[in-house]
Amino acid sequence: MVKHLRKPHDLGGSEAGPVDRNEHAHEPWEKRVDAIMRLVSDEKRQMLTVDELRRGIEDLGPGAYDKLSYYERWISSLTNILIEKGVVTIDELGRKMSEVEARWTVDRERRP
Template identity: 50%
Template sequence: MTDDTGQGRSWHDMGGEDAGEIARGEHDFALWEKRVDALMRLTSAKGYFTVDGLRRAIEDMGEDAFETMSYYERWIASITRNLVESGAFSTEELNARMEKVAARGPTYGEAQGAGE
C-alpha cells in the first residue's frame, strides 16, 4: 500500500489514512499473550534488544502480517527474531524446541509441559 508509493511512508505509518468504523470489541489477554508481554519486558530490560528492535521487526513483517496475525502473534515473531539476532539462542535450537513442544500434546495446556 503506502510502502511502494515512493512517498517515503511505510505501511505502519497509518495516521491520516481513510479507514472504516472502529471495531469496539475488547478481550482479556490470554495467559500465553501475557507471557509474550513478560518476555519482551524481561529480555529488553536485560539488554537483549530494545523497543525499537521490537518495532523494526514488526514493521519489516509488512502489512500482510498486520492483517492476518494478532497483536501478540506479531510480538512473539518479532521477539524471537530479535533474540536470535542478539545471540540468545539459535534458529536451530528454536526449531528443535518447537518440535519438542508440539510433540507434548495438541493443546496449549499440554504443550506448555512443565513450564508452568
C-alpha cells in the same frame, strides 16, 4: 518528486474505522509474550529495546503485518531479533517447538 511508499503499519491520515476501546481479556500466551518482552528488555538483561521491537514489527512486511494479531507481531519480532543477535538459534527454536508439539500431542491423546 519521489512518492513516499507507506509500510503497512503507517496508517496516519488513512480511514481505518472506529477504534474499539473496550477492554478485553488476554489469552495466557499473550500474557507470556508480554512477560518475555519485559524480561528481555529489563535493565538487567538489556537484550532488546522497544525501538528494536517496533523495527522488527515494521519489517514483517504487508502479508505478515496484516494477518498477525498484536501479540503475534510481538513474538515474531522478538524471535527474529533474538536470532539476529545470536541469543537463540533457529535450530534451538525448532527443537524446542518439536518438544512442545510432542507434549501437546500426548496430552491431546490422553483426553477422553
